[in-house]
Each structure stands twice: as C-alpha cells, then as structure tokens.
Amino acid sequence: MISIRDVAERAGVAISTVSKVLNNYPYVSEDTKRRVRDAIHELNYIPNTIAAALSSKQTARAALLINLNTGTQVIDEITLQYIHGALSAAREADIEIITIFLSMINHMTPEEITRYLQSQGISGLIICGMTKDDKYLKQLIDSRVFKTVLVDVPLVNENTSTVWVNNAQAQYDVAKKTVLENKSRSVLYIEGKRNGYVSDERLRGMKRLAEELKLKLLVRNGEFSELKAREIAFRYAKNRDAVVCASDLMAIGAMNALIEMDIFRPVCGFDGITLMGYVGKQMNTVRQDFYNIASTAVAELKLLYEGNEGRNVYTKHELVKLYYKDVIV
Amino acid sequence: MISIRDVAERAGVAISTVSKVLNNYPYVSEDTKRRVRDAIHELNYIPNTIAAALSSKQTARAALLINLNTGTQVIDEITLQYIHGALSAAREADIEIITIFLSMINHMTPEEITRYLQSQGISGLIICGMTKDDKYLKQLIDSRVFKTVLVDVPLVNENTSTVWVNNAQAQYDVAKKTVLENKSRSVLYIEGKRNGYVSDERLRGMKRLAEELKLKLLVRNGEFSELKAREIAFRYAKNRDAVVCASDLMAIGAMNALIEMDIFRPVCGFDGITLMGYVGKQMNTVRQDFYNIASTAVAELKLLYEGNEGRNVYTKHELVKLYYKDVIV
DNA sequence: CTGTTAGCGCGTTCAG
DNA sequence: CTGAACGCGCTAACAG
Numbered sequence: 001m002i003s004i005r006d007v008a009e010r011a012g013v014a015i016s017t018v019s020k021v022l023n024n025y026p027y028v029s030e031d032t033k034r035r036v037r038d039a040i041h042e043l044n045y046i047p048n049t050i051a052a053a054l055s056s057k058q059t060a061r062a063a064l065l066i067n068l069n070t071g072t073q074v075i076d077e078i079t080l081q082y083i084h085g086a087l088s089a090a091r092e093a094d095i096e097i098i099t100i101f102l103s104m105i106n107h108m109t110p111e112e113i114t115r116y117l118q119s120q121g122i123s124g125l126i127i128c129g130m131t132k133d134d135k136y137l138k139q140l141i142d143s144r145v146f147k148t149v150l151v152d153v154p155l156v157n158e159n160t161s162t163v164w165v166n167n168a169q170a171q172y173d174v175a176k177k178t179v180l181e182n183k184s185r186s187v188l189y190i191e192g193k194r195n196g197y198v199s200d201e202r203l204r205g206m207k208r209l210a211e212e213l214k215l216k217l218l219v220r221n222g223e224f225s226e227l228k229a230r231e232i233a234f235r236y237a238k239n240r241d242a243v244v245c246a247s248d249l250m251a252i253g254a255m256n257a258l259i260e261m262d263i264f265r266p267v268c269g270f271d272g273i274t275l276m277g278y279v280g281k282q283m284n285t286v287r288q289d290f291y292n293i294a295s296t297a298v299a300e301l302k303l304l305y306e307g308n309e310g311r312n313v314y315t316k317h318e319l320v321k322l323y324y325k326d327v328i329v
Numbered sequence: 330m331i332s333i334r335d336v337a338e339r340a341g342v343a344i345s346t347v348s349k350v351l352n353n354y355p356y357v358s359e360d361t362k363r364r365v366r367d368a369i370h371e372l373n374y375i376p377n378t379i380a381a382a383l384s385s386k387q388t389a390r391a392a393l394l395i396n397l398n399t400g401t402q403v404i405d406e407i408t409l410q411y412i413h414g415a416l417s418a419a420r421e422a423d424i425e426i427i428t429i430f431l432s433m434i435n436h437m438t439p440e441e442i443t444r445y446l447q448s449q450g451i452s453g454l455i456i457c458g459m460t461k462d463d464k465y466l467k468q469l470i471d472s473r474v475f476k477t478v479l480v481d482v483p484l485v486n487e488n489t490s491t492v493w494v495n496n497a498q499a500q501y502d503v504a505k506k507t508v509l510e511n512k513s514r515s516v517l518y519i520e521g522k523r524n525g526y527v528s529d530e531r532l533r534g535m536k537r538l539a540e541e542l543k544l545k546l547l548v549r550n551g552e553f554s555e556l557k558a559r560e561i562a563f564r565y566a567k568n569r570d571a572v573v574c575a576s577d578l579m580a581i582g583a584m585n586a587l588i589e590m591d592i593f594r595p596v597c598g599f600d601g602i603t604l605m606g607y608v609g610k611q612m613n614t615v616r617q618d619f620y621n622i623a624s625t626a627v628a629e630l631k632l633l634y635e636g637n638e639g640r641n642v643y644t645k646h647e648l649v650k651l652y653y654k655d656v657i658v
Numbered sequence: 659c660t661g662t663t664a665g666c667g668c669g670t671t672c673a674g
Numbered sequence: 675c676t677g678a679a680c681g682c683g684c685t686a687a688c689a690g
Binding site for chain 3 (some may be wrong): 013015017020027028029051053054056057125212258328
C-alpha cells in the first residue's frame with residue numbers, strides 16, 4: 001500500500017503539504033501543488049479513506065437508510081433506483097455511503113442507532129421511504145446529530161433537507177391531462193395512505209383540480225395497495241368516468257378491475273414505473289425519476305456538509321403515457 | 330464518543346486488555362473478562378470500526394459488487410434480494426459491506442479497481458451477476474488479492490468460493506415434474522445466454538432428463554430475454570407439448586405467446602420470482618431464495634477470512650407453482 | 659508558504 | 675495473565 005508519505009518523498013515535500021493539496025487548502029504555491037500532483041499521478045496514489053475518516057472527525061461518510069417494502073416488484077424497482085442513484089452520485093461526489101435497510105435497525109432506540117452509526121464514522125443520513133409511523137427516525141432527525149436529507153418527507157431544519165417532487169402540482173397536472181383528454185366530469189380518486197407525507201399533498205392537488213374544473217369528486221382510500229384499489233374500483237368506478245390513483249400500483253389494481261368488469265374508464269397513476277403484463281392498455285402517469293431524486297439528495301447532503309442550512313428541494317417530474325411495449329426486454 | 334479508553338478506565342484495566350476481550354483473545358482471566366464486559370455494557374460502548382480497520386490491516390470490510398441489469402422488474406427483485414440478504418447477514422456477522430454497482434467501476438482496469446477498493450480498506454468481495462464478458466473481474470479474481478465469494482460463477486481457488494444452487498439438478502427436477510404432470514413427450518427448451526455460467530448447467534440438467542425419459546427435445550436460445558422467448562414460443566411451441574425455460578422472465582414471454590396463440594402448453598421457469606399481471610395462469614418453477622444465497626455468500630466470506638480455502642457451495646432450492654394470487658398486495 | 663508534531667481509536671508485540 | 679508503548683495513514687494546529 002502506497003501512502004501519503006511516499007508521495008511526499010517523491011515530491012520532496014512534507015506529508016502535511018500533500019494533505020493540503022489533497023484537500024484543496026489555500027496557501028500552497030502553484031509550483032509545489034503541481035509537483036505533488038505529479039507525484040500522486042506517477043505513484044497512482046489513492047488516499048486511504050479509512051485513515052482520513054479516523055483523523056478528520058468530519059468526514060463525508062453517510063448512511064443510506066432505506067425502507068424495504070418487500071414483495072412488490074413495483075416497489076423493488078423504485079427502491080433499487082434510489083440505491084443506484086445515491087451510490088453513483090456519492091461516488092462522483094467523493095462521499096462514502098453505506099446502505100442500511102430499516103429492518104436492520106428498527107428494533108433500536110434513537111440513541112442506539114446514533115451510537116451504532118457514529119461507531120461507523122457516519123455523520124450524514126439519507127432516508128428513503130420513511131413513514132409517519134417511524135417515530136424513532138423522527139426523533140433521530142430532531143436530535144440534529146446527523147446531517148440528514150429526507151426523500152418525500154417534509155421535515156426541514158438547520159441540518160435536515162427534503163428532496164421530493166411537487167406532489168400537489170404533479171397530481172394536479174396528470175389528473176388534469178387525463179380529465180381533459182377524456183372530457184370527464186366525475187372522478188374517482190383513490191388516495192394513498194391517509195395522513196401520509198405525500199398522500200396529503202397529492203390529494204390537495206386533486207382537490208384543487210376538482211374545484212377549478214367543477215368536477216364531481218369521490219375520494220376513497222386505497223392505502224397504496226393494489227388489492228384495495230381493485231376493490232374500490234369494482235365498487236365505485238362504474239358510476240364515474242375517470243379513475244385517478246395516487247400510485248401506479250393502485251392504478252394497476254383499478255385497471256385490472258375495469259378489465260374484469262369489461263368497462264373502459266381512463267385511469268391515471270403516479271410513479272412512472274415499468275408495468276409488466278399490462279397488455280394492450282395505456283395510462284397517464286407522473287414519471288418520477290427516482291435515480292435523479294437520490295442523486296439530488298446526495299448533492300443536498302454535500303451542501304449540508306459544506307455548512308448550508310437545510311431546505312426544501314423540488315425535483316423535476318414529467319407526464320408520460322405508459323404502454324405495454326415499454327417493458328418487453 | 331466513548332472509546333476503548335473509557336471502558337478500560339471503568340473496568341480498571343489497560344486498553345489492550347479490553348481489546349483482547351473484544352476480539353476473543355486467550356489468556357484473559359474470566360474475572361477481568363467479566364469486568365470488562367460489564368463496563369462495556371454500562372457505557373454502551375460500541376467499538377469504532379474505522380479505527381479498528383485502520384489498525385488491524387486485516388479487517389472484515391468487504392464490497393458487494395452487483396451487476397445491475399436495470400429495466401426489468403424481474404431482475405430488480407432478484408438484485409434487491411441479493412443486496413438485502415448480503416447486508417443483513419453482514420450486519421449479523423459483524424462484517425462491514427459497502428455496495429458497489431459494476432457500472433460504477435467497469436471502466437477501470439483490475440489494478441485501478443484493486444487500488445480503489447484497498448483505499449477503502451476493503452479486503453473481501455462478494456460478486457453477483459458476473460458474466461463471462463467481465464474479463465477485468467476475472468483478472469481481479471485470479472490476482473487473489475481479495476477474499477472473494479462468487480454467486481452463480483464457478484471459479485474456485487484458494488481464496489475464492491462459489492455459492493449457487495445446483496442448476497443442473499434443479500433444472501432436471503422442475504422439468505421432470507412438469508413433464509410427468511402433463512405426460513409430455515416432446516419438449517421445447519428455451520435456454521439462457523449460451524456459454525453463460527449457469528445456462529450450461531441448466532441445459533445439462535435438461536438433456537439428462539430428456540435422455541432418461543426418452544423425450545424429443547428441441548433447444549432454442551432465448552438469451553434470457555422475454556422478447557426472444559416469446560418469439561421462439563410463437564415459432565416452435567405449437568408442435569411440442571411442453572415448454573421449459575431457463576428463467577422465469579423467458580417463461581413469461583413464452584406464456585404470453587401461448588395465450589396470444591390461444592393454445593395451452595405447460596410452461597416451467599426458473600427463479601421463483603413474483604409475477605405480476607399474470608392472471609389466471611400457473612406454472613412450475615424453481616424457487617431460488619436469493620436472500621438466502623446472499624446470506625450464504627457472506628458466511629462463506631467469513632470462512633475465507635478465517636483462513637479456510639475457497640470451495641463450491643450449493644444452496645437449497647425448491648419447486649413451486651406460481652399463481653397470480655401470489656402477487657396481490 | 660512549508661515542515662514538525664501531536665493525536666484520531668484501536669490492534670499488537672513484548673516485557674513484566 | 676496484564677499493561678506500556680508503538681504504529682496504522684491521515685488531518686490539523688502550530689512553528690518556522
């Protein structure tokens with residue numbers, strides 16, 4: 001293993017000088033900077049992150065906390081994109097991220113979690129899939145011990161940022177598109193988990209649209225469950241001329257019910273996942289770029305590390321129409 | 330941050346003594362051992378893994394290298410289960426694992442990868458989804474620099490183990506069950522990527538069965554692609570009385586083709602994933618427990634760390650019949 | 659602007 | 675069986 005010392009020797013300077021150019025400290029002459037860089041390059045030197053972490057106390061090591069709703073492919077896709085986006089962005093940003101599933105720590109108290117994470121040199125958190133039931137996580141965030149970026153959960157404080165799409169606006173947009181395309185007058189809205197962070201926002205967007213267009217609106221609670229949405233559609237879709245769902249998974253459930261009832265109603269979802277086995281049908285949906293959301297979260301974390309205050313960040317979204325052909329591979 | 334020093338003071342012993350009981354070294358009296366343990370407990374002490382890693386040079390820090398075949402939910406589910414299984418098991422086994430997607434390193438040479446990983450204090454590897462095209466990975470393994478556990482890739486050496494299901498036997502079993510249930514005499518076998526590590530094994534199992542039962546066997550290459558399998562089924566399924574596929578994804582493709590042709594043929598797959606939108610049909614498949622496979626891989630890595638030689642490990646599998654109702658959530 | 663030095667928290671000889 | 679002392683590779687004052 002070639003260390004900072006080797007580089008120093010090669011460049012004919014002190015190791016602290018090497019450290020300084022490594023960390024972009026001021027007060028190093030361009031000349032020595034260049035010599036050090038050359039030495040680094042010639043020796044193919046890569047700094048040992050372990051040693052740096054131990055020494056600096058203020059390293060960019062973070063944990064990606066993920067809630068795994070296992071068993072639903074739709075969720076798997078989203079989860080994996082979160083992970084992929086976060087890890088890739090972290091690599092670019094030179095911050096180390098370790099992945100932790102909530103199931104691995106949800107039996108621990110906030111204090112235990114704090115100590116566990118700190119023992120790993122972790123000073124930052126990115127949390128995906130947190131719900132209002134996660135009381136311990138809430139406490140962890142409130143303790144402000146870690147720089148934290150939340151995805152889809154609007155809890156902002158000095159060192160906690162939130163990254164999400166503008167759910168209210170997106171729901172408004174996609175529902176409006178669907179309604180106008182089909183000249184619908186009455187809408188069945190299948191909402192997500194009541195009292196959930198995003199559900200409320202989406203419902204708000206739907207309500208605004210209903211008011212604006214003077215739609216008849218029936219709201220039912222689908223709990224983000226395919227099965228529930230299916231049942232709701234069976235029961236209420238017949239008398240409405242459009243079904244708007246707060247998630248793609250529920251949209252699939254509703255769509256299947258409509259097919260079984262052999263009636264057509266335009267359906268729209270929310271997520272933009274790739275739908276399997278969804279032959280010959282199409283639907284509007286909000287395409288959220290989960291990879292990008294996670295990347296943005298990493299960028300936000302970096303800002304927090306740099307001393308910025310926590311804030312609320314909206315990521316872009318777009319409206320798309322999904323077809324079966326999208327998923328053949 | 331409470332350190333080993335605090336524990337030592339509390340227990341009235343030297344730091345090194347604490348370290349010894351922590352790492353289960355011999356020659357520590359039961360009495361001091363107990364006192365140290367008490368102190369650890371009272372102080373809620375958690376060893377700093379960063380410091381330990383820096384100091385010991387031989388830590389259990391490993392990288393989980395994952396090949397992400399993005400875009401197919403089926404694969405997402407498998408990938409996520411691998412990650413989940415590995416991380417959970419690692420946490421239990423007290424080994425640190427960082428997740429790395431191959432896309433993040435596949436532009437690097439083996440030397441660069443080696444140095445990159447070493448700079449992170451990594452001494453072990455678990456590799457999922459490696460193909461024969463991954464030349465650099467092969468070199469990395471051959472270099473024997475890292476203790477390595479491969480999933481589904483039979484390259485064993487002193488410090489490289491392999492974990493996988495017995496593909497030949499499993500393919501034999503599931504095909505046999507399907508054939509016997511339906512009294513089939515001629516079979517269309519849609520194989521996976523030719524020259525792939527697992528495909529060859531599965532084909533071998535199928536051929537053995539065909540010989541034993543004197544089946545007429547037609548083999549076509551589906552490349553693990555849903556679309557390819559679909560096309561192959563359209564072309565060849567009609568004249569056969571069973572379709573055996575080397576993966577669930579291809580089985581779905583074949584099944585959809587059969588539905589469109591409006592003919593029935595028993596189909597069997599290989600994976601045991603949850604199939605969406607697969608209404609009213611059923612099929613035999615080999616259920617691989619990917620979570621368990623990854624856990625086993627971690628256990629194997631631990632054995633390598635403990636000085637054992639690399640070896641070949643088969644994990645359990647079972648035969649199941651999948652229905653649509655399995656996937657409603 | 660550059661070099662010296664003291665730790666970070668822990669593992670590991672090696673005397674006692 | 676126990677403890678003092680050194681060092682892992684690096685950062686961060688502090689002198690020069």
